[in-house]
Amino acid sequence: MVLSVTEKAYLYESLSAVPPLRPDGRAAHQFRPVELFTDFLPTSNGSSKIVASDGSECIVSVKAKVVDHTVDNEFLVVDVDIAGHRDDSQFVLSIGSILTKVLTQQLEQRGLQLTRKYSFKLFIDVLVLSSYSHPLSLISFAIYAALNSTYLPKLISSDDDLDVAELPLFHDYDLEKLDVRVPLLFTVALVGNNVLIDPASNESDVANNGLVVTWSNGKIGTPIMTIGLNDDNVKGFGSSHIRTTLEMIEKCAPQVVKALDGI
Amino acid sequence: MSRLEVYSPEGLRLDGRRWNELRRFQCSINTHANAADGSSYLEQGNNKIITLISGPQEPKLRSQMNVNRATLAITVNITKFSKMERSKSSHKNERRVLEMQTSLARTFEKNVMLHLYPRTSIDVQVHVLQQDGGLMGSLINGITLALIDAGIAMYDYISGVTVGLYDTTPLLDLNSLEENAMSSVTLGVVGKSEKLSLLLVEDKVPLDRLESVLAIGIAGSHRIRELMDEELRKHGKKRLQNASS
Amino acid sequence: MAKDIEISTSEAKFLVEALKQNQRLDGRGFDELRDVKIELGRDYGDVTVSMGKTRVHCRISCEITQPYEDRPFEGLFFISTEISPMAGPQFENGNNTGEDEIMCARIIEKAVRRSGALDVEGLCIVAGSKCWAVRADVHFLNCDGGFIDASCIAVMTGLLHFKKPDISVSGEQITVHSIEEREPVPLGVLHIPICVSFSFFNPEDTEENIKGDSNNEIAIIDATLKEELLRDGTLTVTLNKNREVVQVSKAGGLPMDALMLMDCCHKAYKITETLTEQILSKLKEDSEGRNKYAAMLSSENNRQM
Numbered sequence: 122m123v124l125s126v127t128e129k130a131y132l133y134e135s136l137s138a139v140p141p142l143r144p145d146g147r148a149a150h151q152f153r154p155v156e157l158f159t160d161f162l163p164t165s166n167g168s169s170k171i172v173a174s175d176g177s178e179c180i181v182s183v184k185a186k187v188v189d190h191t192v193d194n195e196f197l198v199v200d201v202d203i204a205g206h207r208d209d210s211q212f213v214l215s216i217g218s219i220l221t222k223v224l225t226q227q228l229e230q231r232g233l234q235l236t237r238k239y240s241f242k243l244f245i246d247v248l249v250l251s252s253y254s255h256p257l258s259l260i261s262f263a264i265y266a267a268l269n270s271t272y273l274p275k276l277i278s279s280d281d282d283l284d285v286a287e288l289p290l291f292h293d294y295d296l297e298k299l300d301v302r303v304p305l306l307f308t309v310a311l312v313g314n315n316v317l318i319d320p321a322s323n324e325s326d327v328a329n330n331g332l333v334v335t336w337s338n339g340k341i342g343t344p345i346m347t348i349g350l351n352d353d354n355v356k357g358f359g360s361s362h363i364r365t366t367l368e369m370i371e372k373c374a375p376q377v378v379k380a381l382d383g384i
Numbered sequence: 385m386s387r388l389e390v391y392s393p394e395g396l397r398l399d400g401r402r403w404n405e406l407r408r409f410q411c412s413i414n415t416h417a418n419a420a421d422g423s424s425y426l427e428q429g430n431n432k433i434i435t436l437i438s439g440p441q442e443p444k445l446r447s448q449m450n451v452n453r454a455t456l457a458i459t460v461n462i463t464k465f466s467k468m469e470r471s472k473s474s475h476k477n478e479r480r481v482l483e484m485q486t487s488l489a490r491t492f493e494k495n496v497m498l499h500l501y502p503r504t505s506i507d508v509q510v511h512v513l514q515q516d517g518g519l520m521g522s523l524i525n526g527i528t529l530a531l532i533d534a535g536i537a538m539y540d541y542i543s544g545v546t547v548g549l550y551d552t553t554p555l556l557d558l559n560s561l562e563e564n565a566m567s568s569v570t571l572g573v574v575g576k577s578e579k580l581s582l583l584l585v586e587d588k589v590p591l592d593r594l595e596s597v598l599a600i601g602i603a604g605s606h607r608i609r610e611l612m613d614e615e616l617r618k619h620g621k622k623r624l625q626n627a628s629s
Numbered sequence: 630m631a632k633d634i635e636i637s638t639s640e641a642k643f644l645v646e647a648l649k650q651n652q653r654l655d656g657r658g659f660d661e662l663r664d665v666k667i668e669l670g671r672d673y674g675d676v677t678v679s680m681g682k683t684r685v686h687c688r689i690s691c692e693i694t695q696p697y698e699d700r701p702f703e704g705l706f707f708i709s710t711e712i713s714p715m716a717g718p719q720f721e722n723g724n725n726t727g728e729d730e731i732m733c734a735r736i737i738e739k740a741v742r743r744s745g746a747l748d749v750e751g752l753c754i755v756a757g758s759k760c761w762a763v764r765a766d767v768h769f770l771n772c773d774g775g776f777i778d779a780s781c782i783a784v785m786t787g788l789l790h791f792k793k794p795d796i797s798v799s800g801e802q803i804t805v806h807s808i809e810e811r812e813p814v815p816l817g818v819l820h821i822p823i824c825v826s827f828s829f830f831n832p833e834d835t836e837e838n839i840k841g842d843s844n845n846e847i848a849i850i851d852a853t854l855k856e857e858l859l860r861d862g863t864l865t866v867t868l869n870k871n872r873e874v875v876q877v878s879k880a881g882g883l884p885m886d887a888l889m890l891m892d893c894c895h896k897a898y899k900i901t902e903t904l905t906e907q908i909l910s911k912l913k914e915d916s917e918g919r920n921k922y923a924a925m926l927s928s929e930n931n932r933q934m
Binding site: 479480482483486487488489490491492493494495539540569572574575577578579580581582583584585586587588589590591592594595598599602 | 726728731732734735738739743744835836838839840861862864868872873874875876877878879880881882883884885886887888890891894895898
């Protein structure tokens with residue numbers, strides 16, 4: 122969306138007012154509605170589709186493969202594809218690397234280990250069909266839902282194969298739910314002295330800065346970092362911004378987790 | 385896969401269909417109303433395809449502008465997870481995919497009234513979430529539906545289907561197991577006519593059998609056209625009711 | 630394409646108007662092929678094919694490499710069809726992503742490589758570790774339409790003409806014998822696919838083409854560059870003389886009646902027969918020229934005479 126200078130100034134003023142006046146009437150800590158579907162791709166172990174109210178849409182597929190983890194110690198691959206952006210563009214690569222880093226750090230590898238030699242390797246493919254605001258938070262919700270609806274084949278052979286070398290055997294049809302705690306990423310926009318969660322595209326356009334906060338295991342985790350939401354309004358921010366952001370996330374995140382788990 | 389199982393002597397195929405039966409065909413339009421000007425979601429057997437159309441709109445580059453007619457660009461995105469086994473490479477820039485894009489663009493260029501939208505571009509994005517044979521046909525159907533949803537003027541429907549030839553029996557609407565076991569013919573049929581906009585034969589077919597293969601293909605395409613038409617009319621009725629109430 | 634060739638409106642109108650009156654600019658009939666000239670070079674697998682002003686050169690070469698891991702019993706076969714600006718100003722160097730270039734490369738690939746015209750299993754030397762890699766490099770020397778047809782003839786004649794050096798295997802050790810030392814071995818060619826391209830023109834308006842029953846569309850064989858640039862649609866049929874359709878590509882373009890397309894296929898078959906004959910007789914003539922004394926030295930008796 123292209124805003125004129127006057128529109129931007131008006132928007133900036135209203136967003137930095139106390140309390141902030143957001144164009145869609147939301148409170149500072151309020152999300153836009155999203156629709157979420159899971160388990161619609163039979164050829165993947167887990168899948169989800171999330172649609173935001175502005176038409177942003179993201180599809181995630183989780184596929185698992187048995188690998189020898191003594192040879193291949195990468196247990197997770199995240200691949201991001203955003204329609205309209207080249208695969209080697211800075212934007213796509215940075216989102217991919219943030220997700221890889223967060224998930225590799227926070228996911229417990231133990232849940233994937235099958236035997237002392239073999240474990241599952243997860244391939245998380247993210248396809249963003251359309252995005253208007255920064256898609257990171259939306260992607261992370263989708264990954265959360267996809268991993269929590271992932272079912273993997275049930276192991277029936279023994280889990281100690283160091284003495285007798287054998288390939289793991291699986292039950293013909295029984296599946297086990299993947300038990301992992303998935304981190305969530307929240308994006309907030311900083312406008313004036315205010316912190317706004319889930320910024321829409323017009324709000325992102327006038328934001329002074331953006332922050333990404335990780336939420337894992339029921340508390341705020343690392344990394345916490347800045348992201349550029351636009352190119353021309355960027356300013357620095359103070360410690361009070363960070364404090365407000367963290368307080369806000371601590372209040373909102375449990376509700377989001379509850380909502381996502383309710384699916 | 386032994387060749388014997390593909391078509392049993394009783395006349396049943398791997399998935400229980402007879403020779404002249406289509407796969408389950410489900411479609412809906414206007415699925416991504418907020419994200420695109422026209423959209424469709426198509427399930428043909430296990431093929432799952434999302435088509436998004438934006439346009440007619442101002443072209444991003446001036447060089448893409450044609451003063452006499454609209455420029456039609458089609459991008460096919462075959463996702464890495466679309467098959468049972470995840471593919472390592474993204475399929476963009478593969479010659480096979482580039483060929484598909486060119487064939488699709490050339491198919492629709494003759495059928496869309498591009499001269500009504502000079503100096504604009506119509507961008508079609510197709511995302512293949514899952515594929516199970518007969519992809520080209522499904523892509524054609526998905527794009528036809530999305531173009532209609534976008535309200536872009538067309539002369540007629542184009543419906544596509546893949547037909548295989550097993551020994552002497554033509555088999556309609558192949559899945560991927562069948563596609564790998566026999567030679568296949570893909571057709572793109574214009575409306576209720578017997579005119580072919582697209583015809584691709586990928587593997588050896590005896591010249592004298594080609595006619596029977598085309599006949600069943602055209603019949604299958606006409607059936608798909610009917611199914612698409614039914615869905616569109618249902619959708620139109622619903623929209624009309626919502627508008628009047 | 631780097632620079633599109635543009636045809637003036639009056640020229641375009643003239644050509645289409647002439648077609649409507651059953652005339653082509655070069656005086657050929659609609660179903661008439663330009664004369665195909667095949668020249669064989671001194672080396673094995675060196676072929677130049679010309680059709681009118683179109684000239685295509687093909688060179689076959691081979692080397693010993695490792696087979697693909699998933700296909701240990703098969704040799705390798707590549708066809709390279711890069712069009713350089715030598716053929717015409719509309720082609721760009723090193724950029725083969727133009728629509729026509731892609732279609733040309735894919736059709737040749739499907740017609741020759743994927744149809745199994747070359748017996749790749751015969752190229753295996755030691756399973757899993759050594760095999761022959763055969764390369765066909767197609768060079769487009771001059772463009773006046775019909776690249777696909779000409780290059781298919783060139784590649785197939787090249788493969789039939791080519792001879793790879795003889796080898797002897799003892800265990801893992803391979804000796805390659807030079808041509809002077811031992812008679813080289815021809816490649817195993819399983820069938821000869823021939824491509825025939827049709828170009829379609831619509832003499833009436835689009836509506837009549839799509840809705841009407843007149844089926845007045847004009848189909849011409851072996852279009853020149855000018856006709857190619859003005860055509861509304863194209864169809865490339867690949868057949869061999871066993872009456873097998875190897876490949877058909879009608880990638881969009883003018884919608885055509887199915888029966889008319891079948892008719893095109895039958896016409897193409899006749900052309901396939903004559904072209905196959907021509908290739909084989911040319912090859913025979915060449916091999917007789919190479920072995921002038923074979924007949925004289927032969928111990929075969931002239932029984933019938």
